[in-house]
Amino acid sequence: MSSEFILANRTRGENLRLNLKGKARAYSPWIFHAHAGGCNNCDIELAACFAPRFDLERMGIQLRNNPRHADIFLITGPAPKQIASTLRRVYSQVPNPKIAIACGSCAITGGVYNRDDGRPNYALGGPVEKLIPIDVLILGCPPRPESIIEGIMLALEKLRKK
Amino acid sequence: MELSSQIISLASIAVLPLASFIVGVVYNYEIRKISARLQSRRGPWLLVPKPLRKTLGTTRLFQPLYDVLKLLYKESLVPNTSRTRIFRAAPYVALLCLVAAATLIPFAGYSPFASFELSLVAVLYLLLGVPLAFILGGAASSSPWGAVGSMREAELMLAYETPFVIGAFAVAVMADALSMQRILNVQISQYPFLLLNPFAAAAFLLAIVGKLHLKPFDIPEAEVEIVAGPITEYSGSLLGIIEIGKILLTSVCISLFVDLFLAGGVIPGLQYQLTTFIFLVEGFLIVAFATLIHTLNPRFRIDQALRWYVKIPILLAIVGLAWAYTFRYVHPIILRG
């Protein structure tokens, strides 16, 4: 799903409408990064997205450390049981309208921490979609910074319509 | 006064703060762009590449404006244990003070109220409302980050207000007037005060770096240390008002510097129409210089900041004030011979 796909998906009506609210939301998304356990690789790749090589500041995106200032809630890591309630509380501190992104294999399905025989892992509070409603999935382990950028652009399109 | 000039004055109450806001948006964009470029990155796009224009717009020149609009359209979460009235009122207090100050300052040659006799004093007084609102809002937000941030803002305010005020009054002494219009006239007939009193100019500029919370003085909003300082608990539309306040503060402080020290963009001999252009160019240069300081410095501790402010800017300001007084007696000698 490249950015060409994002552009082609718009209907004619959406292009013509001024939609100042949607535009402002899509032109300046602020990201809060929630680290829910995990090996830290996804966090490093996310930090690399704001480094000089892949500069997300070009699109006006800022990485904030305060959930009350953020629009996009980006979760990395499988959520162990200890952090499940904290994750829900921090998610509720993000003001509406908000988008939750699950970044990496661990956040989507538990990744490498799953058992082969299908029984649940004793330590996991579940893949993140059991705790909070997710809007965008970014696959990869860890996802390349380009994958993260692509996922964030999909989130921008969703944010524009909210 | 005639009716038309009265109408112009009334209209300018609405137009001047708006113009200051838009110019402040571009100044903030310039801060982000220059600091990004100095860090080997790009910064917000001045011209978005063609394939992305439908998704991301044509230009990001007004990126701070998009930030403000997005924040205004979000919901605002107010903590349960905070003092709600002060919490909600503080951003609006800052905004009102700044709008009033923006009306009083000559902006790009247009100054309907600057001939008011005490406009300099009024502006300095109004600009004290901004850190006051910060401190009140942070303290009322019932969060430990807010409390620590308010403390730091109070201490920093002591540090930067002194050279700010002394530098401005040094200029007032040299021009023998407290109204901005007369200060401008004195500069137009002689030389800009940047050349006549560089000490006061340097002190004022360093005070501006502290006032705008640029590094090394972005201590109250220190990101890694205290989550966001006084503005931690603000979200949504209240945060949007704070951001508008920040943008207006940038514009007001830079305009003040250009008016007090660079003759407000007027170069005697050149046409009056160029004043706006030269005003903006001088503003961009000052912002570029401040951004250079902002990018190349780490953050001070609050006691280091206070100590540094006492050592250099306050000293420079006092030297500038003394020079202003001696200049009154020296300058007729210069003019005569």
Place this chain on the structure above:
Amino acid sequence: MTTDYPVKTTPLIGYVITEENRGKHKFDDEKCVGCGGCSVICSSGAITESESQFERALKVELARCIFCGRCRDICPEKAIELTPEFELSQTGSKAENAVKVEHVVSLGRCEGCGRPIFPSKQIDAVKRRVDEKMDPSNKETASKDMEVYMRYCLDCRRTHSYVFRIHPRKSY
């Protein structure tokens, strides 16, 4: 120094996404024999095999994959490879709807009872390897045994073990 991404210019400024980048899987349709070795060794259980009456399906669940490359390293036929494609983001919240890669192999039939045994391609591959790589002194015995073992299922082998002379007491 900043790349142009998300504008995809080639080459990207400053660096190239090489062929070694591990991304989405791709099964080679001719080479894959459906042995299931990739699913045995998968580090996170992302590759699963499921059998039905006529075919065996190998499914790679990309949302669980960690892109380690062990499946590619162990495949005896070198039939699975990790292409450099990495743009796999999608909207939606259900992990079941995430991208998957599937490959289906048809199963051979037992000549005695008609039930499915191994994938037919796997039988051919084993025969080919015995022909090519086995020690000549053992090859004759192996080829003779393969005629039974590769054509009949376990139950038929057990039932007709006297006829095929593969019962445990055939040497004494």
